[in-house]
Amino acid sequence: MLVLQVCVFAIAAWLGAHLLARSPGKPAVRWAAVGALGYALAIGADALARSVDPHDPPVLWTCLFFAVPMVTWPFVLLRLAEPGGEVPAGQRRLVAFTAVSLLIAGGLAFTFRSGAWLPAVLAVVPLLTFAMTFRRIRHRRVRALSTVATLLFGLGVTLPVYAADLLPDGLVLPMLGVDLIVLTVAVAIADAFDEGTELRADMARSALFSGLAALVFGGQAGLVILAMGTSTATTALLFGLTAAAVTGQALHSVVDRAVDRLAFAGRPDTAREREELREAADSLARRPAPSSFALPPEAEFNRLVRRALSDYTHLGRLVASPLTGLPVIGERLSARGAQDQPLERAAELKAVLREGIERLRPVAGEFSTSDEWRFFNAVHYPYVVGLRPYSVRARHEDLTPDAAAALKWFRAGVPERTLHNWQNQAAALIAGDLRTRIEADPAVSGSAGAVPGSAS
Template sequence: MIGVSVVAFGLAWWLGLYLLVRDPRKPLLHRTAAGLLAYAAALALPVPPVVLALPAIAWTGAITCWLPERYDRWWRISAVPLVAAAWFFPPVVLLPLAFVLVLYLREHRTLVGAASLMFLLGSGAVLLNFVPAVWLVAAIGVDLMLFGVLVAVRDAFDEGEAIRADMVRSLLVSAGMAAVFGGQVALFLDDRLAPLLFGTVAAAVALQVLANPLAAVVDRVAVPEVADERAELREAADALPRRAPLAEDADFVKLTRRALSSYGDLGKLVASPLTELPVISRRLAARGAPDQPLERAAELKSLLWESIQRLKPKDGDFGTSDEWRHYNALYFYYVVGIRPYSRRTKREDLDPDARKALAWFVNQVPERTLHNWQNAGAKLVAADLSAQVEA
């Protein structure tokens, strides 16, 4: 049984960290990751029963990301009290999970719903002691892994990225490192060394999945003068397996919106299918530049900048009339990089026009309105790029 537990632990630990590293700012990803990591902890450590309830709470929060905003707000308010209640009666977490699952299944008939239903039944069987504890792995482990993979695929689809090659590569390297280091402990395994085996596997997997964030921290200390450049190169290398081919029926507006959101990050732009546009190949050839991923990303960035500039009215550098709204929404947010609604963002290097734009956004433009202007502006930029492709 220890072998099955270690394998299940390693898979859950790897997938949880993988989702977390993709983008820890996304609620769907970090909630799903929290459930997987809690499940892994329950396999490796003699934890209290409340830890067995955490995956259900996290899964409930993940499903609310696909429901109307009011349900997500309800989960954020009730998550901590629910954890406290689960300390005394773990099965209480099944009620909100069942509730959001019913809401989800009313609108969606997908594999996510099926996996959620099986997870609900498995969690209920475990938390209510309907099955022996040794069946924990079979009861909810497969469902958690399936849900995690589906979340990763869904997120990659939303980002316009491919996922299979990147995920398989990460899994194979993680499994290899876990086998090399954990296998040495397994050769002399007895009951006293079981915690060491789990810890070794956890450390090996974490070092692989978190290699880039850890390297970034080390660079900030050891070589701060080139830390940003090294981070950009690492991110570009990691982005290559995630670059999806540019299909003929691709949603050009969606791809443009994603490229704009990555405007300031060449590492992320490398993964954009728009880097395969024929116009980029022509521009690279015209200036004699090598046909390399970073060069293509830089050329795509130039194309986006030119398209945004074509939205700019001719009467000055900044204005607040209707004809300025699309340009302002794209240029100052993506090119200049101001974040008017973020309390954590403070910029001291803004020029006078950018400061005027920041004050205008904060005082006169609701966040939802800015979002709508950005979507409309992205459509105009996409149309401009499409015209260049067809030219």
């Protein structure tokens, strides 16, 4: 039983850490990662409690940790339905009510294991949330996995009340994690679909590294348990080593970045160079093969261009962009005799984007705030120059007169939402120009309709 608990614990902890490392800035990813990590903590707390007394019911910490994925579940579904937009206030209130209801009902269900109304609350509220968001989830595989996960959740929450006596004491909680793992995988697929990147190779690489680390370090604690028997200390050692192994491997880039900032505090250029190389190395596993590029629908192509513009100053992140497979990229590399390498393709994509931005410039000259300049200003100064006008922590030093005037104008006269809308429109204009050039190439004009990259 302990082996099963450790395996489920390791999978949940790895999934949560992997999602956080992959796309920490996305709300759906953050909620799913918090849910997976909360479930892993619930497994660990339950195993520790049973190491003291195998016949004890779950303790308070187990109930609280298990309530975390139940609370985050509706928020994940809501964010999957609204990946890039503002969540309506009515839906936020409904989901907040759902979260509180699940928190209270889940704690009572695990504490008392009684009350016929508890499983009804636990099952019905997430199902209602899913029914509210189902049609707005864009990727059909994500919709299918979310459906399976939500149905499993609705069925699984009845186990602690009605089937706890039919199953071994330590088996109920690991069984309830199947639906959470399915939903977490659905979030990873949705993220890969949104980014246009590969998922299978990236997850397989991360899982192999984390699995090997867990086997090496957790296996030593397992040998201690075989030699000395199960106790609270040895169980805590086993779960602690396993958690450190799987999360350390999944979050290695985050740890490396923090160490570099400390080690190279006096040499920020070196730290930035190392971060760029690290991002490029991590992006290789997510990079679609350039030969597999096919022209996607207009809306998807605009979204990919918008994503690439936001990564303009991060050459390592551009390595993973499916736009590196554009035919024009290969033609430009051949024209200047450069090697067809991932970093070269990313650098060429950056040059193509830079040319697209320059085409938005009305006329050559100094900075202006007139209407015809708004799209150029919206992408040139934040992305090319690196201005962050609404960040209180950003340091803007050694700015040119034009950049200083643009910064003042953004802060004084351009709301953040307006700038975001201008950037979306500018990205659509750049994408439209680029798409026209692609469609003029007969090699790709017949392949429209496919989405570059693979989220499988």
